[in-house]
Amino acid sequence: MTTHTARRDPVDRVLRTVENAAAAVGLAGVAATVALIVIDVALRYLVGAPLSWSVGFVGDYVLVGLFFLGLSFTVREGAHVRIDLVHKRLGPAGRRVLAVAGSVLTAAFLALVGWGGFLLTAGAVRHGDIPLAGASELSWPVWTSAVLVPLGAGLAVLRVLHTLALDLRGPAPAAAPTPTAEEIA
Amino acid sequence: LVAAVALLTACTPAREAPAQGAARTLVVADSYPVTHPASRDGIVYFTDRVRELTGGGLEVEYYPSEQLGKATDYVKLVASRAVDIGVVSPPYLSDKLPLSNVGDLPGLSTDSCTTARAVGELTREGGLLHREEFAPRGLRTLFVGVVPQYELFTNGPVTDPAQLAGLLTRSPGGVVDQTLDTLGATPVSLAGPEVYEAMSRGTVDAMTLPPMSAVPFRLDEVASHATEGAPLGGFTLTFAISEALWQELPQSHRDAMARAGEETSRHLCAVMDEQTEQARSTLEDGGMTFTSLSPAQQQRWQAAVASVRAEWAADMEDRGRPGRAALTAMQTALDRARDGDVEAAR
Amino acid sequence: MVLAGVLVLLFVLLLARVPVGVAIGVSGVVGLLAQGGPSAAVGFLETTPYAAVSTYTLAAIPLFILMAQLVLKSGVTAELFAAARVWVGRVPAGLGVATTATGATFAAVSGSSTAAAAALASTTIPEMEREHYDGRLANGLVAVVGTLAAMVPPSIILVFYAILAEVSVGQMLVAGLVPGLLVTLTIILTTLFLVRRTPSLAPAGRRYGIGEKLRTIPVLGPVALLFLLVVGSIYLGLTTPTESAGLGVAGALAIGLARRRLDAARIRDALVETLTSTAMILLIIASAYLFGYFMTLTRITGTLVEAIAGLAVPPLLVFALIALVYLVLGAFLDQLAILALTVPVVLPVIEQLGFDPIWFGVMVILLAEIGLVTPPLGMNVFIVSTSTGRPAEEIFVGVLPYVAALLVLVAALAAAPGVVLWLPETMGG
């Protein structure tokens, strides 16, 4: 993992605190899922009455929370797969151009995703969307899940912009690390 | 990159603005496979008629089978005009179009044409569902389809609603969940393709689904009995166009769509009713027994599900939605639709 | 025209070291903009990322990753290797065979190739070096054995394919079992063949008594139990794959705690790895949907299907060409990206030719795994190289005989698809 340990300015510290908290919330959801599944399977085979809302909860809250709340943390830890074929053969100036271009594009894309999520949330609030309680749904307002998209994507945009500012100002980024176990395939 | 985007955008005329006199091409999308009546006898029938009636002035690119999004996505995709015409199925959208589930409530009607005509009245411009739910989301319905007659599939005959107590029962979702709950069963959410395996392994004891859907999944192999005439509701689907696009269309195109919509609703419901009959005999040929409910038994089922409608309406009112008015309007529309049937029969 | 432009854009972004998920997403948005206009781009941006992520079935991915991480952090690999040495005993290239057996066993509880390669490299290569194994053989072998984790269930990439191809996740996972065993066998036979030809490459193992064999049970027992819990419950249809993955996490945690191999710090590390890996995969999935809707609007799939249906060539020849494309892609691109970009377009062609989508999934993953050890971008080779300090070029040479043998396996499975399909077909009930 590539962490810019040398870079601990105040903005970074604030971002870090928020990211760690968001990541912890996302991971708490995973822990809750394991517990839910164990309880659900046990109830199904012992009592014949599974929990009705676990499917909706895991889909709409755990996965959405894990991904969007964990996004900025992941961007910070540099865990997103990249292809180093060209990068390896470039000098410091070339690498810096690629780093800046990559940050700009990442920020732009995540901002678009966050904007889409904002529209989704605003629509759910405006119309007061809320599912009927049922065999797979929690009767919680839709916006409580949708809002995780703009929050998580927004935080990640701030993180990328911070990295971008450092790259533009500071020395050329260090040589790319060899791909490591971050990649899962 | 900016240059690349500009270049790419420049080299395709976006489909918003058709040249004068040229045919306009609409992007049409749904979640059904092309063999499903909602596709073949619904949207394809509709767009064929529109093409004929406009003399080729409206063309269509059709994307079936969730090619452009999941069943729940189209309500947004049509409103934002990413898609021009898309499927909007209230049973999947209890969060967004809760009142529009009124047609699927148990004990109202078991006949596709009657239900479709009544729901069509409520979703038409000026109708309660149009005013309350479709219009505020920028949608206008073009036609309605109803998959009729949810039935209970079991191993062993079921004639009385009390027999459902404690059964783990597959539910398609929507108001069927509430119905099963009221009847004392435990609804289990399973997608169609998962039902066979769940039933054969005993993960569920019973299944609620329309006979039409039981055939492709070969459920006659995993259940011995089914009810005939249990008032468990049905499944309403609509196809909708964005209101903003509708307003852009010339009057002749709107008239063509309105007429094609009427014709499609009539055609599709006849196919649904016919296929339901066929499905029953196919399943019987496969060894399944349909237990026809006597009038006295019917009455007990009706009494058992009546509270589902009342609770549904009360729940809507709690959310600040006119549930009682919707239920009354649906019942009135159904009465009118039945009278229409009687008159048509004379 | 638009399609060609967007594909070029995607390729340029990937080569410019833009994160894979972002490169696919940006290309998808640009494509939607060009093909459908601003309303399409905004409409899909609003619905797609949320809908793509909020899918219950996907929960199997973080859970399988967490299970593998918990097993890994319990330090099981070294113990498995010690146990495998004892059981392999006095066969030629004993340590090499033991390494393969360790990889296969570890694969049975781990879903990730690269995690497996990293764990194996640090435990097995020093031992092989101590016994004067040829460096190329030892390093190449470990890089190849690491790929087993993706084929033997549980496997993240099998889940990923099943979701893309809209086939049963459970059947897809079970379908990996027989091919996984065949890959194991292929690797062992290749090692034995190499050593028989050049005995100096590796010494034989030594004999162990029955007592020593019995003493490995406390290690092998829990691993076997975990495998049976996860894959058994899927095969028997007792639980959904997502539920099995959840039970697997609970099992791995219980075993790790009971054997006092897990503490708070290790569990925390496992969770952090799970978070970062999952976010990376889900970003690729969400972006792939955006890109996929653009591809749909270009109608390229239908055009391709019609074009290939019009060709008067045998289906197996078409498959061979597709396989070649996958090998080339595998040598350049990340495996998840390959699946995300190609499966929606290629699968309709494959089905049109009369091939089974589950069989095709196994073939594609086998090909993608071969890509993991072929230059220029053989991720597993780089991981082993980082771990042992051997140059990647040397390891690529060591891998060559195994790649050749695996290609023969690909051909065999193409000729006899029943070998892949019979086990999942017994699941139906």
Ligand code: NA
């Ligand atoms: Na595995």
Ligand code: NA
């Ligand atoms: Na490769």
